[in-house]
Amino acid sequence: MKPDSVIIELSPEFSVGAKQALQNTQLRRNMGKATQTIRAKRAAVVGEVADWEELRDAGERIKADTMAHLDVYIQQLEKNIQAAGGTVHWASTAAQANDIVTRLIQATKSKHIIKVKSLTTDEIRLNEALEAAGITPIETDLAELIIQLAHEKSSHILVPAIHKNRSEIRELFQKAMHLPDLTDDPKDLAAAARTFLREKFMSVKVATSGANFAIAETGSVCVVESEGNGRMCLTLPDVLITVMGIEKILPRWEDLGVFMQLLPRSSTGERMNPYTSIWTGVHPGDGPQEFHIVLLDNGRTQVLGDSVGRQTLHCIRCSACINICPVYERTGGHAYGSVYPGPIGAILTPQLVGTEHTSSLPYASSLCGACYDVCPVKINIPEVLVHLRGRVVREQHTHVTGWLDPESIGMAGLAQVFGNRVTYEAAQAMGKLAQWPFVHEGYIENGPGPLGAWTAMRDLQAIPDQTFRQWWRERNKHDDNA
Amino acid sequence: MKIALFITCFNDTLFPNTGKAVVTILDRLGHQVAFPEEQTCCGQMHFNTGYQAEAMPLIKRFVRVFSEYECIVSPSASCVGMVREMYRYAAEVAQDAALAAQIDLLAPRVYELSELLVNKLGHEDVGAYYPHRVTYHPTCHSLRGIRVGDAPERLLRAVRGIDYVPLPAAVECCGFGGTFAVKNADTSMAMLSDKMRNITGTRAEVCVAADNSCLMHIGGALHRQRTGVKIAHLAEVLAMEEQV
Numbered sequence: 001m002k003p004d005s006v007i008i009e010l011s012p013e014f015s016v017g018a019k020q021a022l023q024n025t026q027l028r029r030n031m032g033k034a035t036q037t038i039r040a041k042r043a044a045v046v047g048e049v050a051d052w053e054e055l056r057d058a059g060e061r062i063k064a065d066t067m068a069h070l071d072v073y074i075q076q077l078e079k080n081i082q083a084a085g086g087t088v089h090w091a092s093t094a095a096q097a098n099d100i101v102t103r104l105i106q107a108t109k110s111k112h113i114i115k116v117k118s119l120t121t122d123e124i125r126l127n128e129a130l131e132a133a134g135i136t137p138i139e140t141d142l143a144e145l146i147i148q149l150a151h152e153k154s155s156h157i158l159v160p161a162i163h164k165n166r167s168e169i170r171e172l173f174q175k176a177m178h179l180p181d182l183t184d185d186p187k188d189l190a191a192a193a194r195t196f197l198r199e200k201f202m203s204v205k206v207a208t209s210g211a212n213f214a215i216a217e218t219g220s221v222c223v224v225e226s227e228g229n230g231r232m233c234l235t236l237p238d239v240l241i242t243v244m245g246i247e248k249i250l251p252r253w254e255d256l257g258v259f260m261q262l263l264p265r266s267s268t269g270e271r272m273n274p275y276t277s278i279w280t281g282v283h284p285g286d287g288p289q290e291f292h293i294v295l296l297d298n299g300r301t302q303v304l305g306d307s308v309g310r311q312t313l314h315c316i317r318c319s320a321c322i323n324i325c326p327v328y329e330r331t332g333g334h335a336y337g338s339v340y341p342g343p344i345g346a347i348l349t350p351q352l353v354g355t356e357h358t359s360s361l362p363y364a365s366s367l368c369g370a371c372y373d374v375c376p377v378k379i380n381i382p383e384v385l386v387h388l389r390g391r392v393v394r395e396q397h398t399h400v401t402g403w404l405d406p407e408s409i410g411m412a413g414l415a416q417v418f419g420n421r422v423t424y425e426a427a428q429a430m431g432k433l434a435q436w437p438f439v440h441e442g443y444i445e446n447g448p449g450p451l452g453a454w455t456a457m458r459d460l461q462a463i464p465d466q467t468f469r470q471w472w473r474e475r476n477k478h479d480d481n482a
Numbered sequence: 483m484k485i486a487l488f489i490t491c492f493n494d495t496l497f498p499n500t501g502k503a504v505v506t507i508l509d510r511l512g513h514q515v516a517f518p519e520e521q522t523c524c525g526q527m528h529f530n531t532g533y534q535a536e537a538m539p540l541i542k543r544f545v546r547v548f549s550e551y552e553c554i555v556s557p558s559a560s561c562v563g564m565v566r567e568m569y570r571y572a573a574e575v576a577q578d579a580a581l582a583a584q585i586d587l588l589a590p591r592v593y594e595l596s597e598l599l600v601n602k603l604g605h606e607d608v609g610a611y612y613p614h615r616v617t618y619h620p621t622c623h624s625l626r627g628i629r630v631g632d633a634p635e636r637l638l639r640a641v642r643g644i645d646y647v648p649l650p651a652a653v654e655c656c657g658f659g660g661t662f663a664v665k666n667a668d669t670s671m672a673m674l675s676d677k678m679r680n681i682t683g684t685r686a687e688v689c690v691a692a693d694n695s696c697l698m699h700i701g702g703a704l705h706r707q708r709t710g711v712k713i714a715h716l717a718e719v720l721a722m723e724e725q726v
Contacts, residue, residue, distance in 0.1 A: 015665065015666045015668065015669070018666060018668060018669045019668045022668050022669065022672050308571075326654055326655045326657070327666075327669055327673070330669060330673065331669055331672075360665075362532075363661075363662065363665050363666065364666065364669075365662065366655050366657060366658065366659025366660075366662045366670070366673070367530065367622070367660070367662070368622040368626065368654075368655035368659070369622055369623075369626035369627060370622075370626065370654075372626070373626055383571065386529065386530055386532075386568070386571075387571075389530070389531060389532030390529075390532050390534040390575070391532075392532050393531075393532035393533055393534070394534075407531075408533075411528060411531065411533045411536055412533075412536060414527075414528070415528055415536035415537070415539070415540065418522045418525075418540050418543075419539050419543070420522075421519065421520050421522060424491070424522040424523075443705060445706070450664070453664035454663065454664055454667070454702070457667060457670075457671045457674075457703065457706070458671075458674075458699060458702030458703045458705075458706055459702045459703075460698075460702055461698060461701065461702065461705075463495055463496055464496070464498055464499075467495055467498055468493060468494040468495075468498035468501035468502065469489070469494055469517070469519060470498075471498055471501075471502060472501075472505075472517050472519075475505075
């Protein structure tokens, strides 16, 4: 059965979705252009900061300290939000969070809500739950709106419509907003969205949001965005409901200074993002008069229990790892089948929902390490990938069928061969003999069995007549004689 | 100096010329090479594919075979990375404190060839002559894993007769990634097709790197496409001398 959150589609294997995506010329072109552009922007603004590495160290330290004392900080946050007039709700699962939000909206009698872009609400599939309850959610982030109108799923955590170009967006808006004369000029597209959304901002009285940060010592919640549509949702409605993963807490107000330097540069490649909204509870006559925050676990405390995997919770959702990833650049986000694509998705998704449906994700990486280098909080993504691969194999080996898998048999056999010098040297000799029917002019161009996956696309250099160790022995024999 | 050669199973079996080249270079520089014949495989393929239990005996074997040597060199950045970056983690997973202590002592003595030559021994000109147009692909494990820096390029630029041409977008992965190359063969090839375009764009005759595993992937496609561009391990270029 499909998990009730995080996973978008149960694609059987990453490689299957990837193969389809790789054949999509428009996607390859859009993704290649977008990722190359954002990489260059990020590199330029990061290069301006002399103490960037110290900032990364500080970010890592603050997050590690937060995770080590999360129980303390989360209660401090609860107390301070309540003291400022907000209401705190706790949800251990996606279903619980959706129930809480649905009931809060039903209490207002509103049939519509406006939404600030939020990955966490995507994670719990809030929109589906609300629609089932007869409530219409309206996405107000431009890219989220595009995805919602297209009835598609996000392919990037920051720019969900990265896989679409402006002519595709024009067609979509023409139909959805009844604008037959709309051009594909980005200015005209933005103006059309603005007209469409302004009417919603002025009429809808309930909003939902996620959160980039919440400060334990003050009870403040922070949303960072580019368009200003988020601020409309955070200030105009009467009721604001925020859904936040428990790992988003920062202990102190001053910690925000570190992350406000790390996040925009890593994320959009900007020195500073255009809109930063921070609010603390409610204030009579100013902004929403009712504020609720739903603190979501949904697998996070389990991740916290794993000493290697735990660093995944340090993620501030900047998407630098996604943008730099050579795999993501070519496959796009949908192949990952999760709300969280790219390198961070490959380590977060299996940890949140288990490896049963996600066992191919930790393998969706060449372990090139570019993600680790750009991560603003120094999550060692390659290390966690290898760690999770170990978990996948261990879980596979809890069933007899797992041991009988051809790869598993091959790996066990090779481990035996390598375990002993005699068997190792015998295997080298066997390899030379076994390859001869397939070798032509020093190369295997059409290999049998598992070699086929290699030779379908590349030639394979044949094993030479003499191994290094044979040469070494011969050389020393000559030396001894001399 | 006495230097133990960690040849790696991959080079021992598939690329013996690379090992011979390392011996030639170290000989030329006046060092004594030892080859512990009990060595087999460092366990990287097993470990990185998730077969951690299967890798443990190989890790212990490596530690046993090489612990007696003061200085160990390998012509493979990824296998050196396995020892230096992953062995410690493997010992922790296995909850083997004694092994972890041995690794702490051994791992810093294991060098990749260009690191050993440039950073430890202080050589840049190793007396090589190679009159060919050459480009260099910095493999991920040499660049971002063990961080050899510009040591390989410095060695190449000092080679007499060489026509060294930098590779555009050099830092991007070639798509090999060990078992990634077969588990995700399509994505691997999509990455390689861009790498090949950059390599052939340099008009180099030879693409050089510090890992034969990546080179087998790159060279396999260069050969399939009949580009006429060859691959060569850095050691094989540095071993070449002018014939008088």
